[in-house]
Amino acid sequence: MTEAERIDSPDTDDQVPTVRDEEGRLSGEFLTLVETAIADGDAAQLKELVGDLHEADVGDLIETLDADERGPFVQLLGEDFDFAALTELDESVRLKLLEELPAEALAEGIGELESDDAVYILEDLDAENQAAILDQLPYSDRVQLQRSLDYPEESAGRLMQTDFIAVPPFWSVGQTIDYMREAEELPDTFHEIFVVDPGFRLLGSVPLDKILRTKRATKIAEIMNEDAQPFEATEDREEVARSFERYNMVSAAVVDDAGRLVGMLMVDDIVDVIQEEAEEDLRALAGLGDEEISDDFIVTARSRFTWLVVNLGTAILASLVISLFEGTIEAMVALAVLMPIVASMGGNAGTQTMTVAVRALATQELDARNLWRVLRREVLVSLLNGFGLAVLIGVASAMWFSNTALGAVIGVAIVINMIFAGLSGLMIPVVLEKVKVDPAIASSVFVTTVTDVIGFFAFLGIAALWFNLPL
Incomplete structure (x- = not known):
């Protein structure tokens, strides 16, 4: 059953309305219940209403709420708020909301995100606020995020995810599978495994489907794709998106100037880039610059x-x-x-x-x-x-x-x-x-x-x- 089809809660006899109406918009009845829960400070009711929503739906909901309701909405949800929803907001809405939240809560929420989502949120903040949040993160996370933020704006380095799987070429398929089963710090989603030398320079990649179809004793070097072309971290993201679109790519490696593997790009982020660039061109044709519907x-x-x-x-x-x-x-x-x-x-x-x-x-x-x-x-x-x-x-x-x-x-x-x-x-x-x-x-x-x-x-x-x- 989808979120929009939820109608009965096991803990109450009240009916929970559908989240979206037939035209795909947030339903008025649902919005009324959410606004009432915020006004009453009823965290339990709010969590019941939005706890299972997808981050994109939560983002739409935040933008629909009045400006003075957005901060309390996040604070009432507390640890149940998925900070990935902030990546779905217009920049002006996101910045105003970030100003209302304490640095401690931001650091905790951002620390749980994939690195690309965390960078997407942090890059809009000024240097002082960035530092205040980064200082409260674990050292390894702080170094990864700071490295991505040091790359130019609109670059692949800002877009990449720094969590990836890299193995040496002499490992067997069995060793690789066992490693993926046992390791705790793995990306939430990935489609290929990268092969690196001792200097962490990229040698090739192996798609997951190929690993699953290959015998355990086979060496990774025997099945890796040596022709995979990585993107440089400083490469313009629009050029990267164009390559993804042209070659029907799902993911790709990102390397630094020395050819060392520093991250990976996923197609979901590339889709966002394509959409943003198209919207940017459309607005520019009308002389609207970076205007967003949420601007005052x-x-x-x-x-x-x-x-x-x-x-x-x-x-x-x-x-x-x-x-x-x-x-x-x-x-x-x-x-x-x-x-x-x-x-x-x-x-x-x-x-x-x-x-x-x-x-x-x-x-x-x-x-x-x-x-x-x-x-x-x-x-x-x-x-x-x-x-x-x-x-x-x-x-x-x-x-x-x-x-x-x-x-x-x-x-x-x-x-x-x-x-x-x-x-x-x-x-x-x-x-x-x-x-x-x-x-x-x-x-x-x-x-x-x-x-x-x-x-x-x-x-x-x-x-x-x-x-x-x-x-």
Whole structure:
């Protein structure tokens, strides 16, 4: 029976509601009971309600609670609180919650976590708070965590798990199996065993299924995979995630500069990286930076304001182009009605191309080798869509204003702007990456500027020439 299907408690006649409703959200009845237990300080009831929940469900629950309920929630659970749930929280929620908890409780809870989860929580704290927690941990744990924290942010060293199984090549399969059965300090989950020399340099690895299918007398050296490629601890985690995705990896070794084994990576952490990077790119395309849903309104407003100011500047530039054709617009008011259509269609087309280009650059699917092929495709797509839209908008405009020439003008302007939209949507992200500017953050502003300026200039300029209107 799953947690969400729990309905009867053996210790009480009361019915425990389902944790999540049919749509997968935390049920209102369940939340009400949890909030009542917190308000009453009823630790026993709270443990009954959430004691069996998965860490991900506990994380969702903490984020759903009001800010003043989160600290008491953790404190009431005491030793029954799984600190792994903190890894499921938005950074802003996690930091505020950590500030409310005493260092002793944090040290005890973090000390029970896998090293990668512990580092994930500690890395967001300032150096003083990190030291206060690390000082209360056993020496061996403290050294392991500090070593991981010393690696650069966004690196494999920060992501790795320092608990792993390493054996010498001269051990037999039987010795290895006996060791795994008898040793107390083993990782909670692992999929392969690493083979090292006396200097702890990585020689290879053996998957667990191969060990289980091999006779006990066989030497590990005979069955190990010598071609396993480890990751360096300083390697960027996005590159690591891309390799996991490309080669369908489940786990991998991490080595230092000297080739010594220092940790292992697991696919569950890599999935988190892939999701975080995708969300980061999505937010960046909208100019939202590191904004999270749990941020307060001041932080959110500040993070958005900068790019809104930049967009204001580009809007003024587009307005300046319009002002160049002030006389043209006065002579034919219909132009003022129709010109937003030209800019809007170009902006939408440019955003479509830009989104594909930014994602392709992030996943290294777009490079110098295939750039011209992709560029040719985007130009052809722009032409095809441009002509199709030109016919639709041209006919509609001609019928609307009873002016066939006006329909032709807006049709030509649409085609021109669609071509520039396709070109700018692809080339602007490429150029920004070449000059070491994040294309996910800056591309949208420049693409919108190009499509607005070209759209207005093409439509109003062609109209002025076609109808011999004053500027």
